[in-house]
Amino acid sequence: MLELAGLHYQPSTARQAVLEQVDLQLKPGKPVLVAGRSGCGKTTLLELISGLADPDRGRILWNGQPVSGRQRRWLCGLVFQFPERHFLGLTVGQELKLGRRRLGAEDAAAVLQRVGLGSLSLQQAPERLSGGQQRRLALAVQLLRDPKVLLLDEPTAGLDWAVRAEILDLLADLARERAVLVVTHEPELFAPIAGEAWRLEQGVLRTMQLTTGVGT
Numbered sequence: 001m002l003e004l005a006g007l008h009y010q011p012s013t014a015r016q017a018v019l020e021q022v023d024l025q026l027k028p029g030k031p032v033l034v035a036g037r038s039g040c041g042k043t044t045l046l047e048l049i050s051g052l053a054d055p056d057r058g059r060i061l062w063n064g065q066p067v068s069g070r071q072r073r074w075l076c077g078l079v080f081q082f083p084e085r086h087f088l089g090l091t092v093g094q095e096l097k098l099g100r101r102r103l104g105a106e107d108a109a110a111v112l113q114r115v116g117l118g119s120l121s122l123q124q125a126p127e128r129l130s131g132g133q134q135r136r137l138a139l140a141v142q143l144l145r146d147p148k149v150l151l152l153d154e155p156t157a158g159l160d161w162a163v164r165a166e167i168l169d170l171l172a173d174l175a176r177e178r179a180v181l182v183v184t185h186e187p188e189l190f191a192p193i194a195g196e197a198w199r200l201e202q203g204v205l206r207t208m209q210l211t212t213g214v215g216t
């Protein structure tokens, strides 16, 4: 289990704290949601959890032990909202190998199938994919790494309905065996699969009641 306790974060360039007092526990079961309006700090929270930034105060524990940023980068898989800024491979095949260096053709095909990119050529250039396809490719790379904690930034933004349903099923399935945290501005979409849901407001997480059926 990953546990955040009393996290506080104010980047030196920010006028006020982005996160004031964040407590959160992530464990296998169902995806946990963090919702909130644009600019409320959702992406920043993922950066702290995944070890891309360190909190100024508070603790991050894995199974009760404090974990460094480096350890968190290993434990966590982060799927960015705009993964094209982070792609390194010249082809889909190369990009997948960043997740697992010795990747056979069968495993590559299987992971692409799993994220709904079954028809994609391994020779395709990642930057030629649509935004939704790029996010699913980034998810495939993280699945190959098999992280203990999977973090997704706006995983359904810009996807069409059929693909959204597939992604929800996939996330529900993945959450059975690892902690999954989704940050989103459209939390109702995740109501059918979500465990706990939180709203991030002025740096604090407040519990949130999800209404099912909206937009589905």
Ligand SMILES: Nc1ncnc2c1ncn2[C@@H]1O[C@H](COP(=O)(O)OP(=O)(O)O)[C@@H](O)[C@H]1O
Binding pocket: 011, 012, 013, 014, 018, 036, 037, 038, 039, 040, 041, 042, 043, 044, 045
């Ligand atoms: N390194 C930073 N320096 C200055 N401000 C930052 C930094 N990181 C985040 N912020 C500020 O924190 C707030 C939350 O940003 P972000 O986490 O991207 O929100 P969200 O993902 O919910 O839209 C924004 O007002 C942003 O300007």
Ligand SMILES: [Mg+2]
Binding pocket: 042, 043, 044, 081, 153
């Ligand atoms: Mg964001």
